[in-house]
Amino acid sequence: MYSFNYNRVKSVADAAAALGKSEDAKLLAGGQSLVASMKLRLSKPSDLIDLGTIADLQGIKVDGGTVTIGAMTRHAEVAGSAEVKKAIPALASLASGIGDRQVRNMGTIGGSVANNDPAADYPAALVGLGATIQTNKRKIAADDFFKGMFETALQAGEIITSVSFPVPKRAAYMKFKNPASRFAIVGVLVAETPSGVRVAVTGAGPGVFRVAEMEKALAAKFAPESVAGIKVPEKGLNTDIHAKADYRAHLVTVMAKRAVAAALA
Amino acid sequence: MTVKVSMKVNGKAVSAEVEERTLLVTYIRENLRLTGTHVGCDTAQCGACTVHMNGRAIKSCNIVAMQAEGADILTIEGVAKPDGTLNVMQEAFREHHALQCGFCTPGMVLSAMDLVKNYPDPTEREIREQLDGNLCRCTGYHNIVKAIKAAAATMRG
Structure with missing residues (x-):
């Protein structure tokens, strides 16, 4: 070092x-x-x-229809929080699958979001649930925050202080993980939120993205078969030693289908 | 440049002037000479360097010592009682022969103690899943899982 x-x-x-x-x-x-x-x-x-x-950056608050998580809250705290499990079980479950036990005891939501690793889990949660990122300067919608590989809307001197999630009607996250790193080869979060159905994909491309066609189909009928026939184009998806672009495109459909089934369960 | 770091390790207050880039594991092994905490991969994958910080298992090769400023650290040397009586988890590892070469064992024991705190009655599957931050290159997982299950049962009483 x-x-x-x-x-x-x-x-x-x-x-x-x-x-x-x-x-x-x-x-x-x-x-x-x-x-x-x-x-x-x-x-x-x-x-x-x-x-x-910084004590102000820690802790979880559930207030009406919103779960607010301080930027320095550890993954293990989100995974173990009775309040998060009750309000947004998909979020607690997603946090419980990040890295390993020791990493979850140190790693934070703010750190993960600011880093914007293309295979990280939290970007899918933020975009899929329609979260808002609070910084020391402003509020940023998750849709406007993630800007491709390791890039975000954060400006010089800007610090994430918390992330707020609107409580969805139902949601689930399914991840096809790399068994060694536990990063997502493909992870899909599906949610029926106050602002409509959202489908967010991590791991597959250079950054988290939404699948409009799946969202439309699920808005018409929230069922696994609604997404079963929808394939994202493989162009632009990642190819590496773990999986080729065509395989990742295939996994997006499979994980979306499983996520919808899990959200309904 | 150096910086002063202070923390409690195995109940004892310790402090030293260290380079800022000193990793917690380096501080533990080289300054405190507590060499039971191992460096296996040095890339936060194998878990041999696992210690407890304020009661939670972490990888001491993946944080700088200053991140543990003021913290309560438990290493494998502090797990048994001062008279040498083994902790329940250590005793279960001994009883079930949950080690072969022993290199991963300190990390396994500390990780398993955290695991059982969160899963007081873990299934075999939960143990295998929740132990994924620790690698045993002798592949001796079978007896490790047995030991953890037994230790959890003893702790439940």
Whole structure:
């Protein structure tokens, strides 16, 4: 690992100020992707600004029809939360399938969302459930937030403080995982939300995307057979040692079908 | 540049001046000389470096020591009682011969303790799924699963 300056901050304002001081500064959330990539010298921040001690960024609140999760809330907390399990069981279940036990005890929702790994689970949850990302500057709809591989709408000095999920009528997430990394080869979240049916796909392409044709079919009839005949084009999907684009396209249909069945169960 | 890091390890307050980039596992092994915490893959995959931070299993090779500032850390050296009496999980591993070469064992035991806390009565399938952050390259999973099931039963009483 290259050397860096470590900064401990007490508030989001302090973190934003520290972030503004150096062009190559990076925020440290749980560090489960960042520390690993720094060890491989794939990332070389001049400064790390540790958000771990900011109490305001932690915790889960359920208020009427909304579940709000602080940016520094660990995956294990979301997975184990009785409130999340009750309000959005699909979200708790998705969090329980991220990485492994030890990674879930460190990794955070804010870190995962800001990193926007194309095979991460949370982007599917945010886009599929129609979540809103709250930063220290503004609110951003999940549909406008994810901008392709490892890119987001976050601007310099902008820090995610929480993510709010409207409670859906029903939802489920199905993942065909890479058995070694537990990242999604293809993951599909299907939800019947207050703003309509949403289908979000992670792992298949360079970033999370929605499948309008499936959403339309499910809005007409929310049943597995509605999506069984719909295939996403393989053009633009990922091909790597784990799966080719045509296989990923096939998996999107299979996972969507299973997700609809699970949402109805 | 160095920075001062302080934490509690196995109930004892410890602190040191370390380079900022020092990993928690490096601090534990090289500064504290507690070499029961192993470095297997050094890429957060194998789980040999598992310790508890504030009661939860984490991979100590995948965080910098400063992230554990002020935390309560438990390593394998702190699991047995001071008089040498083994913890229930360690005893179950011994009883069921849940180790071959022993390299993954400290991480397995600490991960299993966290697992049983979350799954007091785990099925074999749950154990296998929930132990996916720990690799045993002797492939000795069969007895590890048996040991965890037995330890959970003992803990339930």
